[in-house]
Amino acid sequence: MLVYILKRLAWMVFVLFGVMTIVFFISHVIPADPVAAILGGQAPPELIEKVRAKWNLDKPLYDQYIIYLWRLLHGDLGISISTGRPVSKDLIQFFPATLELATVATLLSVIFGVITGILSAVKSGRSADHLSRIFALSGISMPVFWLGLLMLLLFYYLLGWLPGPGQLPYYMPRPPRVTGMITIDSLIAGRFDAFISALRHLVMPSLVLSFFGIAAISRITRSSMLDVLREEYINTARAKGLREMIVVLKHALKNAMLPVSTIIGITYGRLLEGSVITETIFAWPGLGRYATNAFLAIDFPAVIGSTILIALLYALTNLVVDISYAYLNPKIRYG
């Protein structure tokens, strides 16, 4: 097992290196000129030269790559062109908000996805099943940005049940930054008003973000549950006279969860994609919005930095999923 994990970690480093290389060359072999984008078209040539030199853009591509790689090995992701701050500092600042949002969304996906999946399997072929299938297919077809706008329209503008975009109302002072996650920070500061408000602000973006996850997890839970319910030992349990609820929840669910664990990896990837859009709609100061702004401004140090971080998160989740799969399923032994 240890060897397997080490192998996977080494492989992950290689993949991240590849990701970095691809994004580096994509963002440097480009027709678009970031310097012109910052300075505007009318800048004097000397100034343009100076700015180009500052970001090493005057050197050959190969040299730029080596310089970038060398700095990366020292944990230096370069200076963002648009914010003027070290990219690593920016990422540390923006990441917690995304982590907070993604954690809540993942929890919602797993809870609702598993419940609807079980219901759908137990009621297989009946109207509850059809309903959940339609819901699941809608979930994976729904454009995240449209769902976000519809929810804002309904729950914020029309009904006024939930607060609008942002993490806290503008008049409420933010709790001092400890973890960067507002709910936790406000608890640490003992500010319950801020905590409640932060939770209310989290409801819509996390629901929007979890929609795909709920759908995907629900489908896979259903089919895996159906497989398990056909097994002999389930019949045995029923024959023993156990209540159906106990058979389903205690005997079947445990084995049915195995395939579900792998789907969480896919869901997480979609969550990262979704956060890019959700954060744009809900003015959420997270990694996704930072990345989008970097892409729009052709701010390549920030582009490469945020893609590496996203790829790293994605790879780590998949690693954890694979390891837990091996752990849950004794039939699989990795060499």
Next chain:
Amino acid sequence: MKRTPFLEIWRALRKNPLSLTGLVIILGLVITAILAPYVAPYDPLRTKPLERLEPPSKLHLLGTDQLGRDILSRLLYGARISLRIAIIVAALAGSVGTLIGILCGYFGGRVDNLLMRVTDIFMAFPQLILAMAISSALGPSLENVIIAISMTEWTFFARLARSRAIAVREEDYVEAARAMGAGRWRILFRHVLPMSLSPVIVQATLEMGGIIRTAASLGFLGLGAQPPTPEWGVMVTAGRNYLPGQWWVSTFPGLAIFITVLGFNLLGDGIRDILDPRLRGVKG
């Protein structure tokens, strides 16, 4: 994936009302795209400042946008754009991916190893993020959206075609052809390629919904098609500033994206059911 003749898929689909609904939606999209210039009541690009932000009415069935353009007409033309993106990306990524896949699968060895590691790297991060990076680097436009999404899609086809080619390579009739002295290229293009095609075509259909959604997401973020193109994602963004008062500006284009993607997913769900019931509804 087992080889399943298209006729068999059709037979099974006919019994599945949800998949048939999907098929009808897609046919509707295709017909809309073809007939757009004939049925659209207005020019999708013509602005009328005096008629801006009008609510749905008899004159403008779905209302007008911030520049007074008729939203229905823009939606109808938008169908052409979405369908064009989906078809070109599927064809481009499908053919390049298939070619790379069968070459890798058939010849194996170092090149195979190297290319499969490359697909690993491409699959190591979320598709939309990669498409955003490529699109921003190339400069956002409709053509570059097609290139960007194709660059993220080819890996799926390469993997699929490779696994088919490996299976076909070992079949008896390929062995027979080899024994009769057929050259490797002849075997590759006369035997391996045709046998790998049907799963690739099925896969291309399954991917189209996702392609359309990714393209619309890029448009929404400002990294895809640019205004005044009547692309659905771009239209949703434009309407954001007019919520909640002028809700129709972004609601209808969003609905169009949703229904279209749903159509592809309904059909895909049915096809996937036939091919492998376990995968049902996982990948959207």
